[in-house]
Amino acid sequence: MTNDLSYALLEVIDEMTPILEPKPNVRLHRKSPEKLLDTVVSMISSSQGAPFLLNFDERSMAGMLREAKRAGVEHLIHESNVHDYASVGCLENTMVGNDRSGTVDNNLNLLKAVELALTGGMDMLPFTDLLTGITTKPARVGPNTGGAERFKSWDEFWKAYEEQTRYIVRKCVELYEMSELARARFSPTPYLSCLVRGCAEKGLDITQGGAELGFATIEGVTFATTVDSLLAVKYLVFDKKECTMAELIKALKDNWVGHEVLQAKAKNRAPKYGRDDDEADEMARAVMDLWTEETWKYTTKSTGRRFRPGMLSWNYWVGDGFIMAASPDGRPKGQFLSNAICPSNGADINGPTANANSVGKALGGKDPNGGDWEGYLNSLPNGASHTITFNPSLLRDPEHRNKFKAFLRGYAENGGTALQINMIDADMLRDAQRHPGAYRHLLVRVTGYNAYFTAIGRELQDEIIARESHNQY
Amino acid sequence: MRRGSYRKSPARGTNDTMTRTSSEGKKLTATVLNIQRMSTEDGPGIRTTVFFKGCGLACAWCHNPESISGRPQVQWIENRCIGCATCVEACPEGALRLDGSGMTIDRDICTGCGICADVCPSTAMELLGKEWELEMLVREVEKDRAYFEQSGGGITASGGEPTVQAPFVSEFLRHCRERGLHTALDTCGYASRRSLEAVLPHADLVLFDLKIMDSEEHRRRTGALNERILENLLFVRDFKKGSGRPLSLWIRTPLIPGATATVENLTAIAGFIAENLAGSVERWELCSFNNLCRDKYRRLGMEWEFQDTPLLSRSSLDELVEAARKMLPDPSIAQWTGAPRVEKEAATVHTKGHLKLVKGCATC
Numbered sequence: 001m002t003n004d005l006s007y008a009l010l011e012v013i014d015e016m017t018p019i020l021e022p023k024p025n026v027r028l029h030r031k032s033p034e035k036l037l038d039t040v041v042s043m044i045s046s047s048q049g050a051p052f053l054l055n056f057d058e059r060s061m062a063g064m065l066r067e068a069k070r071a072g073v074e075h076l077i078h079e080s081n082v083h084d085y086a087s088v089g090c091l092e093n094t095m096v097g098n099d100r101s102g103t104v105d106n107n108l109n110l111l112k113a114v115e116l117a118l119t120g121g122m123d124m125l126p127f128t129d130l131l132t133g134i135t136t137k138p139a140r141v142g143p144n145t146g147g148a149e150r151f152k153s154w155d156e157f158w159k160a161y162e163e164q165t166r167y168i169v170r171k172c173v174e175l176y177e178m179s180e181l182a183r184a185r186f187s188p189t190p191y192l193s194c195l196v197r198g199c200a201e202k203g204l205d206i207t208q209g210g211a212e213l214g215f216a217t218i219e220g221v222t223f224a225t226t227v228d229s230l231l232a233v234k235y236l237v238f239d240k241k242e243c244t245m246a247e248l249i250k251a252l253k254d255n256w257v258g259h260e261v262l263q264a265k266a267k268n269r270a271p272k273y274g275r276d277d278d279e280a281d282e283m284a285r286a287v288m289d290l291w292t293e294e295t296w297k298y299t300t301k302s303t304g305r306r307f308r309p310g311m312l313s314w315n316y317w318v319g320d321g322f323i324m325a326a327s328p329d330g331r332p333k334g335q336f337l338s339n340a341i342c343p344s345n346g347a348d349i350n351g352p353t354a355n356a357n358s359v360g361k362a363l364g365g366k367d368p369n370g371g372d373w374e375g376y377l378n379s380l381p382n383g384a385s386h387t388i389t390f391n392p393s394l395l396r397d398p399e400h401r402n403k404f405k406a407f408l409r410g411y412a413e414n415g416g417t418a419l420q421i422n423m424i425d426a427d428m429l430r431d432a433q434r435h436p437g438a439y440r441h442l443l444v445r446v447t448g449y450n451a452y453f454t455a456i457g458r459e460l461q462d463e464i465i466a467r468e469s470h471n472q473y
Numbered sequence: 474m475r476r477g478s479y480r481k482s483p484a485r486g487t488n489d490t491m492t493r494t495s496s497e498g499k500k501l502t503a504t505v506l507n508i509q510r511m512s513t514e515d516g517p518g519i520r521t522t523v524f525f526k527g528c529g530l531a532c533a534w535c536h537n538p539e540s541i542s543g544r545p546q547v548q549w550i551e552n553r554c555i556g557c558a559t560c561v562e563a564c565p566e567g568a569l570r571l572d573g574s575g576m577t578i579d580r581d582i583c584t585g586c587g588i589c590a591d592v593c594p595s596t597a598m599e600l601l602g603k604e605w606e607l608e609m610l611v612r613e614v615e616k617d618r619a620y621f622e623q624s625g626g627g628i629t630a631s632g633g634e635p636t637v638q639a640p641f642v643s644e645f646l647r648h649c650r651e652r653g654l655h656t657a658l659d660t661c662g663y664a665s666r667r668s669l670e671a672v673l674p675h676a677d678l679v680l681f682d683l684k685i686m687d688s689e690e691h692r693r694r695t696g697a698l699n700e701r702i703l704e705n706l707l708f709v710r711d712f713k714k715g716s717g718r719p720l721s722l723w724i725r726t727p728l729i730p731g732a733t734a735t736v737e738n739l740t741a742i743a744g745f746i747a748e749n750l751a752g753s754v755e756r757w758e759l760c761s762f763n764n765l766c767r768d769k770y771r772r773l774g775m776e777w778e779f780q781d782t783p784l785l786s787r788s789s790l791d792e793l794v795e796a797a798r799k800m801l802p803d804p805s806i807a808q809w810t811g812a813p814r815v816e817k818e819a820a821t822v823h824t825k826g827h828l829k830l831v832k833g834c835a836t837c
Contacts, residue, residue: 260555260557261555261557261559261594262594264555264557264594264595265594267595268553268594268595268596269594269596276510276616350510351509351510351511352511353510353511353519353616353617353620354510354511354616354617357616357617394513400513402624403513403518403519403624403626406518406519406620406623406624406625406626407511407519407620407623407624409623409624410519410617410619410620410622410623410624413619413623414619414620436552436553454552455550455552455553455768456765456767456768457767457768457771460764460765460767460768463764463815464765466815
């Protein structure tokens with residue numbers, strides 16, 4: 001529903017920009033009026049990036065209906081009230097007035113299951129505690145699925161990965177139970193409990209599971225790095241036989257040092273999620289199905305809250321990159337992991353539409369025979385954070401702003417649930433000069449001519465940066 | 474991208490030889506340089522532009538020099554190279570040499586077989602020009618249907634010169650149109666009548682280049698006289714009138730300093746449009762010179778006359794458009810696009826610079 005209040009709020013946001021927190025959220029849907037889109041696009045173009053998150057209703061509501069079905073709360077979330085959802089935190093969709101779902105209760109690093117599948121349940125590297133300086137040997141942390149060196153086929157590897165994923169989800173749920181229990185016993189929130197329907201009726205505090213709706217959440221961290229790593233294992237070891245499993249594991253333990261050719265193949269030759277490549281996106285889909293279905297299986301024992309999946313990665317995709325061993329996608333230890341549902345840095349070389357299509361497919365795509373809501377499917381009711389970087393030349397005149405508007409409408413059809421818009425600026429281009437590998441997707445576009453920024457010479461790069469600094473596109 | 478076997482065909486401009494049937498069946502294939510998705514510069518709306526390889530002209534300023542030859546070519550992208558020399562060992566012709574100064578490709582020996590690109594672990598060796606089957610290409614471009622529908626966009630066949638591969642391109646556009654996708658043909662106009670006749674019925678829009686009106690000067694700069702191009706333009710006009718369906722026509726002129734970007738030339742083109750095309754042309758785009766392709770020439774081992782040519786200033790662009798508009802019955806059809814030279818005073822345009830702080834929220 002868009003009305004005068006919508007525009008008044010947007011005006012306030014515009015006046016207060018830059019607002020870092022809280023991040024305002026604008027909901028868009030297939031039938032959003034042109035005027036709203038015009039306002040949104042004009043704000044994006046004047047601020048060189050979106051001063052708000054965009055939430056897309058159709059796929060978001062599909063997620064809400066899926067959680068209703070999975071948790072057996074269809075009397076509370078159904079077709080006739082699902083439009084009444086709201087985003088909490090940043091993009092975590094919840095119902096209004098009776099819903100106290102967690103936003104970021106758990107951050108589960110999905111990539112760990114790949115590591116455990118490679119090692120048969122052991123940590124790949126010894127761990128050094130930075131505070132004490134004490135190093136512990138690699139320990140058994142997951143089930144013994146056998147050393148991957150012995151696997152004869154991709155299917156065997158996938159089965160080990162499945163088992164390790166089931167294990168890390170269970171482990172995460174068990175750990176969370178302790179804090180849930182502690183909060184329920186020792187940390188009541190009576191004021192909040194008075195405001196949320198269900199608590200008074202049941203005589204239970206929110207922390208005890210009093211709200212009518214209250215999901216606990218697991219956020220999947222580093223989805224794309226996980227998918228790309230699986231794709232690389234399949235490509236390098238089984239499909240192309242570029243190396244043996246033992247060689248790959250050795251390279252990872254050595255942090256790729258001395259294995260640069262294999263690393264280059266992993267980075268550049270293996271398929272990647274985010275390119276609208278059906279083979280790669282099928283892997284994304286399989287990974288998504290596996291971990292989300294596993295998540296739905298659990299309910300907190302102490303408070304009876306069903307777990308639901310989401311992806312916003314918080315900041316863990318940065319920090320975990322320094323803890324996690326090198327990954328089969330070519331990433332060395334110490335390099336950032338992928339963020340939320342976004343493709344790995346620089347992997348989306350086919351542009352924004354391909355990137356958005358991959359994200360939509362990873363969430364389930366569409367099912368003409370119904371889906372969760374009006375044909376849309378959504379595996380992540382707790383939201384899926386997606387950031388796309390655009391070239392500001394796309395917003396340079398009314399004709400191009402209309403094209404950008406159409407992109408947003410296309411995103412509502414094919415894309416995910418929540419989008420942040422970033423604009424290329426001079427700082428980003430300077431960073432791309434220093435780290436070309438992370439910016440292979442960066443396209444410079446000037447009238448009928450385009451080039452990848454990192455594939456042009458230094459001198460011209462400097463010229464483009466100068467141009468960008470002067471807003472001269 | 475999918476790649477079949479590599480074809481060794483004559484260098485350029487020989488119509489129809491670009492398209493062939495493969496040995497295993499009757500599948501049409503074409504040599505495609507690049508597929509650009511979310512293109513916003515090649516016609517209305519959001520488009521997927523397919524760059525077909527091979528062109529009959531060889532314009533001195535060409536921004537896609539890798540599109541001129543119909544043959545697949547290899548190039549080396551230095552900042553991707555890890556120096557493993559896998560390509561050097563794999564090259565069956567011994568055409569590659571890697572040393573401290575970089576990669577040397579002996580273009581006299583290189584057959585464009587693409588083996589170096591196949592084995593390169595880091596994609597530093599790149600094969601320009603890949604074989605695409607019709608069905609695969611149609612499936613590929615259809616992926617952005619949702620964005621086309623929302624924007625009034627579609628497919629643009631560009632190049633190179635797409636009519637060089639006319640049998641494929643006409644089938645390609647026909648299939649796209651049958652699937653309800655808007656189609657555009659981006660042509661330099663240097664095409665055989667037969668090729669144009671094959672492709673035009675399947676286009677909803679023609680983007681037609683008019684570069685230089687003086688025919689001798691045209692030959693000096695592009696390698697060919699312009700008579701055939703002008704005749705073809707009139708043919709498109711007549712086809713549009715006689716086709717009984719909507720067909721749009723846009724003219725495009727690259728503004729190249731010292732070559733096309735003179736008041737005399739633009740006045741002459743405007744005069745031709747006024748005299749022959751009034752009411753038939755919806756838009757005339759004057760595309761400002763840019764130098765982003767400098768490295769492409771270097772990588773292909775080619776000299777480029779415009780190596781050090783500065784970009785046009787905003788005021789000279791305005792002046793050129795003004796001169797062009799004077800001659801037109803409907804001046805509003807002419808507009809310049811692209812990037813002017815960076816001028817110091819432009820810094821003041823950047824009024825909301827502080828807003829750069831608003832980056833994607835790192836937490837979610």
